[in-house]
Amino acid sequence: MIQLKKDHEIGAMRLAGGVASTVLREAAAFVQPGVTTLEIDQFAGERIRHHGGKSAFLGYRKYPCEICISVNEEVVHGLASGRQVQFGDIVSLDVGVRYDGYIGDNATTVAVGGCDPAVQRLLEVTENALDEALREALPGNKVVDISRAIQNCAEANGYSIVREFVGHGVGKKVHEDPQIPNFDDGSRRSPVLKPGMTLAIEPMINLGQRHVEVLEDGWTVVARDGLPSAHFEHTILVTDGEPEILTCPGNLPSEPREL
Ligand code: MF3
Ligand code: CO
Numbered sequence: 001m002i003q004l005k006k007d008h009e010i011g012a013m014r015l016a017g018g019v020a021s022t023v024l025r026e027a028a029a030f031v032q033p034g035v036t037t038l039e040i041d042q043f044a045g046e047r048i049r050h051h052g053g054k055s056a057f058l059g060y061r062k063y064p065c066e067i068c069i070s071v072n073e074e075v076v077h078g079l080a081s082g083r084q085v086q087f088g089d090i091v092s093l094d095v096g097v098r099y100d101g102y103i104g105d106n107a108t109t110v111a112v113g114g115c116d117p118a119v120q121r122l123l124e125v126t127e128n129a130l131d132e133a134l135r136e137a138l139p140g141n142k143v144v145d146i147s148r149a150i151q152n153c154a155e156a157n158g159y160s161i162v163r164e165f166v167g168h169g170v171g172k173k174v175h176e177d178p179q180i181p182n183f184d185d186g187s188r189r190s191p192v193l194k195p196g197m198t199l200a201i202e203p204m205i206n207l208g209q210r211h212v213e214v215l216e217d218g219w220t221v222v223a224r225d226g227l228p229s230a231h232f233e234h235t236i237l238v239t240d241g242e243p244e245i246l247t248c249p250g251n252l253p254s255e256p257r258e259l
Contacts (some may be wrong), residue, residue: 010198017106056105075170080231089111109232110123118207139195168199202231
């Protein structure tokens with residue numbers, strides 16, 4: 001069942017989104033050659049707490065880290081370790097924050113210093129796919145309109161869409177209904193978007209083939225062909241008109257506070 005959030009819930013989700021997006025920016029700025037993914041994870045955890053939030057991922061289905069850090073061919077759910085990121089790597093950061101009982105979920109992919117122009121293009125197209133998807137998040141449209149927008153962007157550029165992981169409703173829980181595939185899965189009935197829905201839209205796009213596998217650690221999802229993968233995500237509110245992006249730094253609570 002897809003919940004429509006009440007005004008007080010939307011207020012809390014703005015604050016959660018403000019913390020999540022601020023920490024995502026802070027963590028992205030912290031990424032530089034030689035820094036380890038464990039250092040990035042610990043830094044992000046400290047920033048989440050500084051802003052009065054809690055990691056929404058740590059402990060979720062026993063997930064062991066504060067945020068998800070996925071390097072190069074890692075698609076999502078990468079685990080922090082002693083690995084040093086290097087010039088030319090790309091790093092996907094996925095930050096989920098709980099604040100006042102509600103969750104903001106967002107992700108970005110950054111190049112460490114710089115990267116191959118072909119990989120830079122993958123990042124641009126994936127971010128663009130998210131933008132195009134947001135344009136479709138209108139009341140009366142269907143979830144599949146979001147899915148198609150992402151698929152069209154990726155395929156127009158010869159990239160492939162990861163199918164096994166999808167966007168989702170978000171609220172008190174990290175994953176709520178509906179599921180939001182990043183491609184048209186041909187399902188007969190796709191939910192109609194309504195004001196009050198809060199959705200995490202998150203294209204995961206591979207430079208090469210779409211196939212993925214999970215590493216022995218039980219979490220890290222990688223592109224089977226070893227080619228780079230990008231991930232961008234926002235949490236949004238469906239309104240009467242244009243969607244409202246909840247994961248934006250302008251929503252940061254004015255006074256950091258303990259909860
Ligand atoms: N943003 C990720 C998602 O929507 C959250 C990672 S779930 C965790 O699936 F289990 F890794 F925490
Ligand atoms: Co998500």
